[in-house]
Amino acid sequence: MREFLSKLGFSGGNFDFKDVKCQEFLFDLYLKDKLSLDELYLKLGLESEEFLKTLAKYYKMEFLSFENYDENFKLPLNLLLEFKILPIKTDEENVYIARAKPFSLELLERIQSLFRDKFVKAVISDCFKISKALNRLRIKEELKNLSFQLKEEWEDNFKQENQSSVSKIFDFILKEALNLNSSDIHIESRKNDALIRFRVDGELQFFCILEKEIYQALVFHIKFLTHLNVAEQRKAQDGNFELKLENQNYDFRVSTLPLIYGESVVLRILKHDEKFLELKNLNFLDSHLKALQKAISSSYGMILITGATGSGKSTTLYACLNALKSIKKKIITAEDPIEYKMQGIQQILLNPKAGLEFNNALRAILRQDPDIIMIGEIRDEQSLDIAIKSSLTGHLLLSTLHTNDSISTIDRLLDMKAKPYLIAQALSLIVAQRLVRKLCIFCKRKSEKKYTLFQGQFYESRGCEHCNYSGYSGRDLVAEFLVIDENLKELIRENVGKKRILEYARKQGFQTMLECGLQKAKEGLTSIEELQRVLD
Secondary structure, eight states: OHHHHHHHTOOSSSOOTTSHHHHHHHHHHHHTTSSOHHHHHHHHOOOHHHHHHHHHHHTTOEEOOOSOOOTTOOOOHHHHHHHTOEEEEEOSSEEEEEESSOOOHHHHHHHHTTOSSSEEEEEEOOHHHHHHHHHHHHHHHHHHHHHHHHHHHHHTTOOGGGOHHHHHHHHHHHHHHHHTTEEEEEEEEOSSEEEEEEEETTEEEEEEEEEHHHHHHHHHHHHHHHTOOTTOOSSOEEEEEEEEETTEEEEEEEEEEEETTEEEEEEEEEEOOTTTTOGGGGOOOHHHHHHHHHHHTSSSEEEEEEOSTTSSHHHHHHHHHHHHOOTTOOEEEEESSOOSOOTTSEEEEOBGGGTBOHHHHHHHHHTTOOSEEEESOOOSHHHHHHHHHHHTTTOEEEEEEOOSSSHHHHHHHHHTTOOHHHHHHHEEEEEEEEEEEEEOTTTEEEOOOOOSSOOSOOEEEOOOGGGTTSSEEEEEEEEEEEEOOHHHHHHHHTTOOHHHHHHHHHHTTOOOHHHHHHHHHHTTSSOHHHHHHHHO
């Protein structure tokens, strides 16, 4: 703290925010934009609300906290954005305008000129809430303007497929989703309007509400891009398209589903970035990364990546393939759908309607003399049987399975009627994984919370503009690795059960996903609350 204060020019001895001189020193820096609320929080431990309340008192202003604000105030958006001000409430006489800094007389007069029948009362409020609200207003205004342009085109009798404003609305939504690193865009029809949400770091977030007719034009446009039947609204449809946005190529997987008030459309966003598909960039623990690299370097055996939907299984599989691809190896995949198109790998898009399903595709693959086979998912007893036999005949086989943890995967294989001795012979590694949100590096700090079940120093974050005020930015991997050595193969052959297998694995250094997560939480990568949310 002293070093930080010294850099700012503070030379008044011990720092105490209750001291007026200390307050004046910080207020001066804050008002000159030389000190941010984030720095006050991280470096000096000052909560933004405490600081702003003291600032308001010093300048004889009122501090008002707010949860809601009136979007119908007739103030120009550019004025709100330029000065970061927000109308938060009104009464019979006053309009309350919030800002995170005191108002200049010039600014107050400018705002007052826009209100003839009410007095403008300037108040101090939480800058993070103000910024979040202003972003919502910006999005709403942009969509309002684009929707107006689209309606003008309708009046001019533009043909629907040529409407440029639909494209602009769609591009705007895509860019906003990409700015937040969204993985999915959800467009959902309701009775009188439509809701758009983004999935960011595994959680759905509100984006906007669309008028029904704008929603219908948008769905038509997406179907047109995806080469789906634009007239079909009674059946589910799937497709994909590619777009280049801001010098980056993206694949979009599209799914439509008929609902009682229209169609639900979900777009999965897949980025063309092979750097992302490098094992070292997946954030495995060093011991886990070495175990995975050793397993995929073998010329035979079965590696299973397990976890719930959305736990990053496909990304891990593709990263393995990316590490394995070589002119000396033939790699064939059977997928439905293909999530990443990769050079140097032969990828089969399964097509059940044409009779190309997992089972007959696998048989055909074996006749193609492959070195490595990847199956998108083991779905039934027959595909498991072929997968096991493939791994026992000199092929390295990689696939995914839905199980809660690594050890229960063995029970799942037994439930699918696989023989214990075949499971033991085939398996070389089981990886169970989940994705947890990473604490924002800009607003995280050491937590003072004490936990009954967990010991150690952990971290927390309160949210800032860098993480869209969520406290989290990006995701990290927590995993457990069950390496199938000769002793463990023998235990599987004997079908000894989960308890004995866990006891043996523990002696070999096995870590559960929770233990892996706790290690990352102590390093400040995630929080205890996030681990509990994902792993409970």
